[in-house]
Amino acid sequence: MLCDSQPVSAPPELPPLVSAALSLSGRRGFVSSTRNETGRLLATLAASRTGLLGELGTGCGVGSAWLRSGAGDNTRIVTAESDPQLAKVVAELFADDERIEVVSADWTALIERGPFALLFVDAREAKLSARDIIADVIEPGGFVVLDDFTPSAVWPPMYQGRVDTLRQEWLMDTRFTTVEVMVAPDAAVLLATRR
Ligand SMILES: C[S@@+](CC[C@H](N)C(=O)[O-])C[C@H]1O[C@@H](n2cnc3c(N)ncnc32)[C@H](O)[C@@H]1O
Numbered sequence: 001m002l003c004d005s006q007p008v009s010a011p012p013e014l015p016p017l018v019s020a021a022l023s024l025s026g027r028r029g030f031v032s033s034t035r036n037e038t039g040r041l042l043a044t045l046a047a048s049r050t051g052l053l054g055e056l057g058t059g060c061g062v063g064s065a066w067l068r069s070g071a072g073d074n075t076r077i078v079t080a081e082s083d084p085q086l087a088k089v090v091a092e093l094f095a096d097d098e099r100i101e102v103v104s105a106d107w108t109a110l111i112e113r114g115p116f117a118l119l120f121v122d123a124r125e126a127k128l129s130a131r132d133i134i135a136d137v138i139e140p141g142g143f144v145v146l147d148d149f150t151p152s153a154v155w156p157p158m159y160q161g162r163v164d165t166l167r168q169e170w171l172m173d174t175r176f177t178t179v180e181v182m183v184a185p186d187a188a189v190l191l192a193t194r195r
Contacts, residue, residue, distance in 0.1 A: 033062040041191075047072060052076055054114075090102050107123045119142070131169065152164065
């Protein structure tokens with residue numbers, strides 16, 4: 001904080017589509033939606049992109065809504081969700097927005113849609129095992145975002161007393177330049193740029 005600035009009482013308001021997706025999460029008791037700090041990073045990154053933005057694991061649409069809130073005119077968003085009921089209600093939520101497409105399918109169905117200018121990897125299986133596949137479908141200079149890490153100040157990164165090999169492998173993969181960004185005191189995101 002600058003010395004002469006005043007503390008603010010509330011963060012910036014949420015974009016309406018994000019609020020709608022969060023309401024859907026609340027109604028469905030869905031507890032895995034992207035937190036706002038990560039969402040604001042997604043929106044900021046989306047604002048720097050043109051072309052196709054993707055999300056693996058739609059949930060209740062919060063991540064897509066954040067991407068949409070930052071995305072400029074020359075972008076489209078495609079998101080895949082393996083739970084058909086969830087995919088259906090989120091497709092209804094975004095029905096009036098022709099720039100967001102919800103695909104009711106496993107995340108692998110999105111791969112052939114590439115290359116992506118940004119890919120938010122938020123389905124567990126994709127996070128754990130899809131780095132090689134993802135590397136092939138990100139355009140040079142494109143971003144990959146993985147969230148829900150606990151900040152680690154040591155190397156190699158540790159989680160619950162063990163080396164966090166997922167994070168370590170992303171940070172060391174020479175196809176990407178990757179940084180761990182703390183978006184909140186208790187939350188970190190990996191941001192990887194395809195070389
Ligand atoms: C962490 S939540 C996603 C949250 C969402 N991205 C957001 O921003 O709020 C993970 C979602 O991935 C979905 N999922 C799990 N395995 C999947 C798979 N193999 N393919 C596509 N979606 C999957 C789950 O059903 C769940 O809705």
